[in-house]
Amino acid sequence: xxxxxxxxxxxxxxxxxxxxxxxxxxxxxxxxxxxxxxxxxxxxxxxxxxxxxxxxxxxxxxxxxxxxxxxxxxxxxxxxxxxxxxxxxxxxxxxxxxxxxxxxxxxxxxxxxxxxxxxxxxxxxxxxxxxxxxxxxxxxxxxxxxxxxxxxx
Amino acid sequence: xxxxxxxxxxxxxxxxxxxxxxxxxxxxxxxxxxxxxxxxxxxxxxxxxxxxxxxxxxxxxxxxxxxxxxxxxxxxxxxxxxxxxxxxxxxxxxxxxxxxxxxxxxxxxxxxxxxxxxxxxxxxxxxxxxxxxxxxxxxxxxxxxxxxxxxxxxxxxxxxxxxxxxxxxxxxxxxxxxxxxx
Numbered sequence: 001x002x003x004x005x006x007x008x009x010x011x012x013x014x015x016x017x018x019x020x021x022x023x024x025x026x027x028x029x030x031x032x033x034x035x036x037x038x039x040x041x042x043x044x045x046x047x048x049x050x051x052x053x054x055x056x057x058x059x060x061x062x063x064x065x066x067x068x069x070x071x072x073x074x075x076x077x078x079x080x081x082x083x084x085x086x087x088x089x090x091x092x093x094x095x096x097x098x099x100x101x102x103x104x105x106x107x108x109x110x111x112x113x114x115x116x117x118x119x120x121x122x123x124x125x126x127x128x129x130x131x132x133x134x135x136x137x138x139x140x141x142x143x144x145x146x147x148x149x150x151x152x153x
Numbered sequence: 154x155x156x157x158x159x160x161x162x163x164x165x166x167x168x169x170x171x172x173x174x175x176x177x178x179x180x181x182x183x184x185x186x187x188x189x190x191x192x193x194x195x196x197x198x199x200x201x202x203x204x205x206x207x208x209x210x211x212x213x214x215x216x217x218x219x220x221x222x223x224x225x226x227x228x229x230x231x232x233x234x235x236x237x238x239x240x241x242x243x244x245x246x247x248x249x250x251x252x253x254x255x256x257x258x259x260x261x262x263x264x265x266x267x268x269x270x271x272x273x274x275x276x277x278x279x280x281x282x283x284x285x286x287x288x289x290x291x292x293x294x295x296x297x298x299x300x301x302x303x304x305x306x307x308x309x310x311x312x313x314x315x316x317x318x319x320x321x322x323x324x325x326x327x328x329x330x331x332x333x334x335x
Contacts, residue, residue, distance in 0.1 A: 006324055007277070012297060015258060015274045016192050022202075023188075027180040030206045031173055034213035 154182040159225040166216040176216075180209050183226060186298065187233050193293050194237045196251035196282070204240060208233040227307045230300075234290060234308055241286060248282065255279050273335060280330035281323075288323035295320050 130138065154162070162182075165175025187208060192201040211232050219228060241247060259275035281289055287309075294305045295316075302313040309316070 007296070007327070010273055010277050011270060013274065014189050014193060014297070015271065015278055016196065016198070018188070018192075019198065023184060026184060026188075026202070026205065027177050030180060030209045031176055031213070033206060034176070034210045035173070037210060038214065 154179075154225070156224070158182075160221065163216060163219060163221070163225070166213075172213075172216075176209075176213050179212065179225070183229050184209070186226075187229055190230060190293065190298055191233050191237055193278075193281075193297060194234075194290065195240055195247065196254050196278075197247075200240060200247070204233065204236045207236050211236075223307050224304070227304050230294070230298075230304075231308045237290075238286070252279065252282055255282060273331075276331060276335050277327070279334070280327040283330060284323050284326055288319045288326070291316050291319040292323040292327070 127135070159179075162175045162179045165171040166179070168175075184205065188201060188205050191204045191208070192198065195201050195204060208229065212229065219225075244250075255275055255278050259272065259279070281292060284292065290309065291305060294300045294308065295302070300308070302316045305311070305316050306313055311319075
């Protein structure tokens, strides 16, 4: 094989030196690091899982808060708008009532009634106003009236 | 470590009580060739140590996911090579550092009464460091670790023909470098 004859003058030896005792210690050292790292990665894994669970719960709580919060806000807004509407209606009603009352009051101002003071009628005045016929009739009725005392006649 | 031993080690690693023992057996069997492979790629001993540890920590973590379709050593080389590639991506200036270390070592060797072959050895390493990443990895696996193209194909997820081409170009470039610099 051609490859086998290549670089024959160069020894297949690594020119780089290795510190004394390096290979004796490296296996134990590497095992210690491997165990430590696995222990740490387990811790990290547990921490990550805990964090993931906490994050999920927080996300759910936050989501629930936002959903209910939005509903509450909507209800509050609805209540507020309704309250405003009712207040407006009341205000308007009051204003109308006031206008009507004031107008009506203005319209229905008490009418000054003048009571004429009349003197009590006297029998002579009444008789004077009667005609002769009426006087005759009146006299006739007086005589025939059952309820008038005869002694007075 | 033969295939039966490898299978036994993985059985041990799947048992929580024997896991650490199995891991130590596996690491003791492969730490030197894997370290050499990493060291040739990254040059710095500190980086090679870190990558070797990362490689075997991954083995410890993912031993359960290992499928016995491939050999253990190809799986280990694959993890180690991937860790080296990550190192190259993370440290853009790693090559400058590697060249500097190699030059310093070459300087130390040439200043002493060493055999001329040691100087050539460093020049050879400098030539390998000039190669593109893929060619450098293929050349190291083929030349130093003496792996078959089929095994290298499993390690690098490449076809045999592509690997042969990579190796060919790499060796041509190295020859040219040695002609120019030695």
